[in-house]
Amino acid sequence: MSKLSHWRKLLLSVILWPIAISTQAAQEPVDQSVYRVRRSEPLNPENLTKDYLQAKNLFNNVTLRLKQSQDRWRDAPLGRAEIDQVIAQLALINTEFLLNRQDLEAASKDLDLALTRLRNAQLSLTLSRPVEMRGMFLDAGSLPKSQEGISQLLDQLQDTGFNTLYPEVFRRGYAIYPNSRFTDQDPELKNLGFDPLWELIRESQKRNLRVIPWVWTFRVRSPGFGNPILNRVPALASMPADMEDTKSVPRFLSAAAPESREYVFNLFQEMLDRYPVQGILLDYIRYDEAIPEDAISATRFRQEYFKKHGEFPPLKIAKGTPLFQEWQLWREEQVNATVRKLKQNLRGYRKERVLLGGSVFRSESYSRLTKMQNWRHWADNNWIDFASSMFYTPDKKDLNLWLDWETNGGKRQDMLYPVLGAHRFESPEDIFGQIGVLQDLNTGGLSIFALAHFKKESLPDLKQGPFRKPALVPHEDLLLDLRTLLTDMGQWLYRVSEDPQAPAPEALNSFRSQLLSLKTTYDKIPGKSYSALQLQTPLDELLQELEKKPLPALFKQEIKDRLSYLEKLIAIKARQEISAKGYTPSTLPSVVVIPATRQIPSAKVPWTPAPPIIDGHLDAGEWQDATEIKIKYWYNGYSENGINTSVFLSYDRDNLYLAFDNEEPNLDRVSAEANSADDKRIFSADDAVEIMLAPNQQKQKYFHFALNSKNTRYDARVGDSSWNGSWKSAVAPHGEGWQVEMAIPLRELGINPQKGIELAGNFFRNRFQEVTPFAAWSVPFENYHTPARFGRLFLD
Secondary structure: OOOOOHHHHHHHHHOOOOOOOOHHHHOOOOOOOOOOOOOOOOOOHHHHHHHHHHHHHHHHHHHHHHHHHHHHOOOOOHHHHHHHHHHHHHHHHHHHHHHHOOOHHHHHHHHHHHHHHHHHHHHHHOOOOOEOEEEEEEOHHHOOOOHHHHHHHHHHHHHHOOOEEEEEEEEOOEEOOOOOOOOOEOHHHOOOOOOHHHHHHHHHHHOOOEEOOEEEOOEOOOOOOOOOOOOOOHHHEOOEOOOOOOOOOOOEEOOOOHHHHHHHHHHHHHHHHHOOOOEEEEEOOOOOOOOOOEHHHHHHHHHHHHHHHOOOOOOOOOOEOHHHHHHHHHHHHHHHHHHHHHHHHHOOOOOOOOEEEEEEOOOHHHHHHHHOOOHHHHHHOOOOOEEEEEEOOOOHHHHHHHHHHHOOOOOOOOOEOOEEEHHHOOOOOHHHHHHHHHHHOOOOEEEEEOOOOOOHHHHHHHHHOOOOOOOEOOOOOHHHHHHHHHHHHHHHHHHHHHOOOOOOHHHHHHHHHHHHHHHHHHHOOOOOOOOHHHHHHHHHHHHHHHHHOOOOHHHHHHHHHHHHHHHHHHHHHHHHHHHOOOOOOOOOOOOEOOHHHHOOOEEEEOEOOOOOOOOOOOOHHHHOOOEEEEOOEEOOOOOEOOOOEEEEEEEOOOEEEEEEEEEOOOHHHOOOOOOOOOOOHHHHOOOEEEEEEEEHHHHHHOEEEEEEOOOOEEEEEOOEOOOOOOOEEEEEEOOOEEEEEEEEEOHHHOOOOOOOOEEEEEEEEEOOOOOOOEEEOOOOOOOOOOHHHOEEEEEO
16 A cells, blocks of 8 residues: 555656656546557567557556555555556566667567566456455356366356356256256256256355356247257247248247246246255346237237227237337236246245346347336336346446446446356456446446356456455345445555555544444344345444545545445345335336327528538527527437437528537547548447438438538438538537537539528437437438438528
8 A cells, every 4th residue: 555665766767758647637537447468470670669669558557547546545456566567667668678779589578577567467456345246157058068077167266256157057948957847958968977057056055156047038949959848839939920920930938928937937946946046047038029029919919908998909000109008018017927926936935035137138228128128127026136237348338328227327226237248358358347347336246148258368367356355245135245345444444544654544543443333333233124224324424424534535535435335235225125115017118109209390491691610619690590490309209308409500502501509418428439431330339410401302312411529421312422522510519518510512412592492301419328329300210211201491
């Protein structure tokens, strides 16, 4: 924990490339990523120089993060990180010296030493929590085929710091264990001479590893493999309702058939009767996205509708109608009923609680509206103990956004164990930044999908970094979790207080005593009966005491951040207590079109005697007489988008002038990946505006313009992006948002700019930080490229 020593300062004074760290940078959140420099081949002066310069940049990055961590007195082996940083610095100085002497072999060895030490320093800067889900998905194909191999694998995972295993017990309709009454054993594991599931559980018990079987629920078949379940119960298959799609190969049991649920329950019951597992993780607990309107569902819905209304519904239910909302809710209820009934079956099944988790798709618009997977409803009624949203990405920035979706902007309090997709990592180091984001946002932990894709060379790095402390799983014993976290914090604050340069020692020791008093309070609470309020009230009092202490601001914030994890765990219990009081109805899905959006909008475009200067700044005098229209609705017409976007229009004898005033409450999330003309990433990843324009009588021959927040532009004529117009544009930040100005020569579009001329057009805004990222002036309902839905523009 010590600050830079005298000899360290002397070393910095002779370094060839001094490092300056601004006060602002020191106050930013500490990045817990692990970055690497990939060595270039072959070894020559150009490649070595390039690698050396990248290593210098990495050194500067590590130095910044070390300084940030020291200012916060973070609970990490900072002394070890500093030693590694110093050695890296010396090695880089020597690398430069040897490069100048053209001793490439020696310089390369010193550079390798520097990079190794910088990697070690980064691992030391990561935080490690003593309460955290650390799960590994064990896909059936990667299970070792010998008892010795299973034992060795579990030794590796336990030694690394994992605490939970998710073996793939049911996949493709097969069980990995032998002699099931309801299906066949997986052919890959059939002739091992032992029961792989029993062996896995037996060895896991020796190592205090939890085993929660990962099961395919309704999906019972994969192309190219056998069909053991549907061969037994073919009438339960999910088949197209219209029976015209003869190419569809049934993969799922129909969620609407009570017999399907019973079959699944029998499988799970058999497993639980035989094996002492800690829970079940439901995968494929949903409809088949390829057949969301299967024949059994359609038939049963029509029958129930007739009983309720005295008539049958239409064969084809139009999207966006109240009837479609009823159809959506009915299908959701088929999946809900499966989860609800299974939870009821598990309650009291054993003396020990049998957990139920759901492996779910992220974002309500996808998991719920596409797959009928309304896990928020399950959690609201305590039908699941945790949700494992699939966060498959190489980019840690995505996790910030996705967690915002899953928690409804931080308003929901659920036990979330996101699943990180090793199959999507671009490098093994991607996992460290992602773990850091989950920790910063007080998520209960993580699991890794899956062993087949995970690089085992990362295991020692996890042990050295974020898994260095052994961890309890958060869902088993909340009181034990809180006491463990407080004990760990007390040890951290004691180490800080022992440092000769400890900040405000008297205040620090006083607060540490108060923190340990809170642990004593928790020790006295009966373990079987307590409320969230009993836990939160004394924690609030501790936080109030912290505010009074004259501790450095960054150190105080670090303590608050640590205590906020306790607050999160208590808030989850508080939500569970509310859920236990009675049934919470499902919210209505947003699938009904707002009637006002069906109208084609129109606007008058006024003549301007003084054209605006196209500089991206919407000066009031330039646009005061322009027509203002609003991009108000999502493209599907189901709801308003809630973010203000104003479009201003005017024209003169040469151009149509447009301006966008884009409100943006989350400027740090604005994306602009497209960086060259006609780069189509502008449509798939970027915050952008789009314009469609055409002569009114030739809507099908429309022109398409788009630009992102960096003024990267796209234009096309009837989808042909080789067309390039001579339009002008500029973009500029403005307060809580960004602004656009454009001038489009109308004659290039075949439009004579004079009063009385009518144009067809539409205006759009894309914000990929939203679950539904597309908003429109005239709602197209399906695709932006829908000329029949273009609005009417009259040159006035």
